[in-house]
Amino acid sequence: MWSLVARSKLWWGLAAIFLIGVLTSPVSSKGNNIFLSYGNLLDVLRQVSITGLIATGMTAVILTAGIDLSVGSIMALCSVVCAMLLTVPGWTPAAAMGVPALALTALVVFAALTRFLFRSMAATGSVGRRDERRLDMTRGTLLPLAAGAAAAALVLWFTIPQVATKFGVLGVLLVTPAVGLLFGAINGIVIVGGRLQPFIVTLAMMVTALGLARLTAGQNNAVLPVYTGSNAVAGFDVLRSLVWGIVPVPGLFFLAAVVIYGAVLRFTSFGRYLYAIGGNEEAARLSGIDVNGTKIVTYAVQGMLAGVAAVLFVAQYRQGKPDAGTGLELDAIAAVVIGGTSLMGGRGSIAGTFAGVLIFGLLSNLLQLHNINSNLQLVLKGLIIVGTVLLQERNLGEILGNLRLNRARGDPATREPPEGETEPRRYGGSANETS
Amino acid sequence: MKRREFIQVAGATVAGLTVTAYLPAGMARAQDKKWTIGFSQATTIEPWRAQFNKDIIAEAEKHPEVELIITDGEDRTEKQVADVENLIRQEVDALLISPKESAGLTGVVEQAIDAGIPVFVLDRNVDTDRYTQFVGGDNVLIGKAAGEWTVNALGGPGKAAGNVVEIWGGMGTQPAHDRHDGFHEFTDKEPGIKYLLNEQSGDWKQDQAYDIMATALRSNEDIDLVYGHNDPMAYGAYLAAKDVGREQDILFIGIDALPGEGVMWVHNGELAATFLYATPGAEGLRQALKHLNGEEVPKTVVLDTLTVTKENADEILKANGLL
Numbered sequence: 001m002w003s004l005v006a007r008s009k010l011w012w013g014l015a016a017i018f019l020i021g022v023l024t025s026p027v028s029s030k031g032n033n034i035f036l037s038y039g040n041l042l043d044v045l046r047q048v049s050i051t052g053l054i055a056t057g058m059t060a061v062i063l064t065a066g067i068d069l070s071v072g073s074i075m076a077l078c079s080v081v082c083a084m085l086l087t088v089p090g091w092t093p094a095a096a097m098g099v100p101a102l103a104l105t106a107l108v109v110f111a112a113l114t115r116f117l118f119r120s121m122a123a124t125g126s127v128g129r130r131d132e133r134r135l136d137m138t139r140g141t142l143l144p145l146a147a148g149a150a151a152a153a154l155v156l157w158f159t160i161p162q163v164a165t166k167f168g169v170l171g172v173l174l175v176t177p178a179v180g181l182l183f184g185a186i187n188g189i190v191i192v193g194g195r196l197q198p199f200i201v202t203l204a205m206m207v208t209a210l211g212l213a214r215l216t217a218g219q220n221n222a223v224l225p226v227y228t229g230s231n232a233v234a235g236f237d238v239l240r241s242l243v244w245g246i247v248p249v250p251g252l253f254f255l256a257a258v259v260i261y262g263a264v265l266r267f268t269s270f271g272r273y274l275y276a277i278g279g280n281e282e283a284a285r286l287s288g289i290d291v292n293g294t295k296i297v298t299y300a301v302q303g304m305l306a307g308v309a310a311v312l313f314v315a316q317y318r319q320g321k322p323d324a325g326t327g328l329e330l331d332a333i334a335a336v337v338i339g340g341t342s343l344m345g346g347r348g349s350i351a352g353t354f355a356g357v358l359i360f361g362l363l364s365n366l367l368q369l370h371n372i373n374s375n376l377q378l379v380l381k382g383l384i385i386v387g388t389v390l391l392q393e394r395n396l397g398e399i400l401g402n403l404r405l406n407r408a409r410g411d412p413a414t415r416e417p418p419e420g421e422t423e424p425r426r427y428g429g430s431a432n433e434t435s
Numbered sequence: 436m437k438r439r440e441f442i443q444v445a446g447a448t449v450a451g452l453t454v455t456a457y458l459p460a461g462m463a464r465a466q467d468k469k470w471t472i473g474f475s476q477a478t479t480i481e482p483w484r485a486q487f488n489k490d491i492i493a494e495a496e497k498h499p500e501v502e503l504i505i506t507d508g509e510d511r512t513e514k515q516v517a518d519v520e521n522l523i524r525q526e527v528d529a530l531l532i533s534p535k536e537s538a539g540l541t542g543v544v545e546q547a548i549d550a551g552i553p554v555f556v557l558d559r560n561v562d563t564d565r566y567t568q569f570v571g572g573d574n575v576l577i578g579k580a581a582g583e584w585t586v587n588a589l590g591g592p593g594k595a596a597g598n599v600v601e602i603w604g605g606m607g608t609q610p611a612h613d614r615h616d617g618f619h620e621f622t623d624k625e626p627g628i629k630y631l632l633n634e635q636s637g638d639w640k641q642d643q644a645y646d647i648m649a650t651a652l653r654s655n656e657d658i659d660l661v662y663g664h665n666d667p668m669a670y671g672a673y674l675a676a677k678d679v680g681r682e683q684d685i686l687f688i689g690i691d692a693l694p695g696e697g698v699m700w701v702h703n704g705e706l707a708a709t710f711l712y713a714t715p716g717a718e719g720l721r722q723a724l725k726h727l728n729g730e731e732v733p734k735t736v737v738l739d740t741l742t743v744t745k746e747n748a749d750e751i752l753k754a755n756g757l758l
Contacts, residue, residue, distance in 0.1 A: 028654075043653065222485040317645055318674065368647065369654050371631075373633055374606055374634060
């Protein structure tokens with residue numbers, strides 16, 4: 001019973017902030033609670049969508065004990081690409097970058113999928129060592145390549161006619177994430193291939209992508225405005241409207257990402273590999289897990305989610321610009337950590353991140369509704385990040401106990417490590433999962 | 436070829452190709468120009484700065500004897516200091532600088548003067564009077580114009596009434612405080628005007644202003660006028676109001692009046708008015724040339740503002756080839 005309460009601590013945090021919101025909210029003239037009003041909660045869902053998408057991908061990256069600092073810049077670059085595709089016809093830098101990126105992505109993804117399919121088919125019935133189900137030349141290389149090439153040809157057939165005019169909604173929804181995916185994959189390949197720290201590789205990508213975003217936009221276009229119906233297709237408004245007048249579309253993207261990626265982490269071997277790699281990379285490698293491939297895919301997906309977030313940014317704020325994602329990576333990391341994922345890797349869950357993102361979003365909304373000075377808002381947010389993480393990681397009793405212990409001994413240097421650090425590490429999203 | 440090598444070679448090739456593709460066409464330096472003028476820009480990433488650069492480049496093209504070198508401080512003081520030092524080493528004939536911040540750039544301005552280079556400080560001043568000339572707009576003056584317009588729009592002096600939302604630029608920046616102070620010099624005399632938001636900063640950005648306004652619209656049922664410290668923020672607030680169908684009840688005003696932004700939005704009827712914050716690009720270069728040609732220049736040049744409303748917006752757009 002007590003462990004259940006302890007395990008659901010995060011949701012208590014979310015509930016608490018929600019309750020504070022409801023109780024302290026200003027009231028409209030008709031007597032309605034403004035915080036609780038449907039419109040306001042939708043605003044919150046919409047506002048957290050962009051950070052949320054990034055944080056979802058970031059959770060997987062952090063689970064492998066990695067970090068991705070480049071997401072903000074990749075999103076900025078993608079927002080420029082998206083806005084440029086929508087508003088400028090012809091082979092602009094955005095089209096020259098985006099169309100090949102999409103073709104390459106289609107080639108690789110479909111080739112890999114076909115190969116995976118053949119291997120699964122070959123594996124049925126023969127449970128055995130890997131080399132016993134090796135594929136022959138046709139099914140192992142030629143057919144997957146053919147399938148990939150067909151997919152690439154298909155997307156080229158779809159996108160190239162759009163270059164001459166301007167891109168439509170589906171066009172940017174395909175091309176922009178592909179650009180993000182490409183840059184994410186480069187992150188992964190350099191980290192794995194060069195055996196470098198993710199921190200420094202993605203830091204380099206952060207700078208590079210920002211520079212590329214500025215170069216793509218051009219010196220004289222600090223901001224690329226998107227006026228739907230005048231310089232871009234009117235249909236692009238779909239991405240910021242409400243479905244049946246109820247659910248905001250950006251929110252749907254975020255929820256879909258949470259559900260899909262959450263399920264992948266929990267139910268597929270790929271997801272379990274992430275936990276294993278984060279727990280002990282060497283052990284994972286020795287147990288035959290394709291550590292390198294898994295990591296590259298993780299960073300690539302993170303880049304792709306940044307691309308999706310960029311499309312939503314352009315739709316929401318009607319502009320693409322090189323400074324769109326400034327500080328976004330840190331917001332996402334904060335949300336992931338508030339959600340209980342360990343920066344050391346191997347422990348955490350997407351569900352936690354979802355709660356973390358909502359806590360952050362509700363908090364911002366609450367402070368804004370109370371009309372708190374912008375500078376003070378930053379201070380309060382900082383305090384709440386520390387407070388939430390502290391409650392996540394330690395029990396209240398533990399914190400108080402430590403204080404008492406220190407005072408009794410009078411010498412903090414000689415004290416024992418706090419209990420929480422000696423406790424054996426759990427792998428998996430929550431305690432009831434064992435893998 | 437080993438895999439590792441292949442990655443290295445492929446990486447280098449891709450990087451090389453990318454760089455080549457993006458290299459500007461005119462890298463070769465012309466040697467036959469009479470004057471080399473260095474311009475240290477603080478950043479180029481915001482639209483007003485981009486316009487600033489456009490203005491100064493357009494002016495330079497009118498003077499064939501001028502070779503203009505523009506550097507980008509990338510919004511960082513230390514980068515801009517290095518840029519200016521670099522320009523001093525290149526022995527430019529005149530230095531134009533638009534400082535990112537006053538204190539941090541004062542040292543290099545003095546350094547340039549010591550090296551015998553005339554310095555023209557643009558837009559934001561430095562903490563010394565050892566410069567040749569300062570050219571800039573007056574944010575208090577512009578704030579006053581916005582305040583006076585607001586009072587008239589809300590009922591006229593003495594009987595103006597309404598709820599005003601003010602969206603700040605950067606809270607720690609002088610332009611934001613000046614635009615605030617100038618505005619309040621007029622509106623504070625009107626007891627009927629109420630201020631709804633308490634110092635909310637949109638950091639000069641359209642997207643942040645959108646989010647601030649979205650929440651303000653939830654907690655305030657009655658808003659009459661939104662004053663954004665720049666046009667993109669006023670426009671962001673307009674979009675937020677439009678998304679909940681309340682844009683017709685509210686007047687939106689901003690500052691800067693860039694042709695492609697504020698003026699266009701006024702023309703479209705989205706903003707009610709915008710107030711010109713002229714870039715000192717063209718005027719700064721003209722003054723520098725005057726000085727180089729031996730003429731006397733005044734110590735300070737203040738650029739005028741202009742109220743842009745529906746009446747004169749079209750004219751400005753036509754003059755800029757946007758209509």
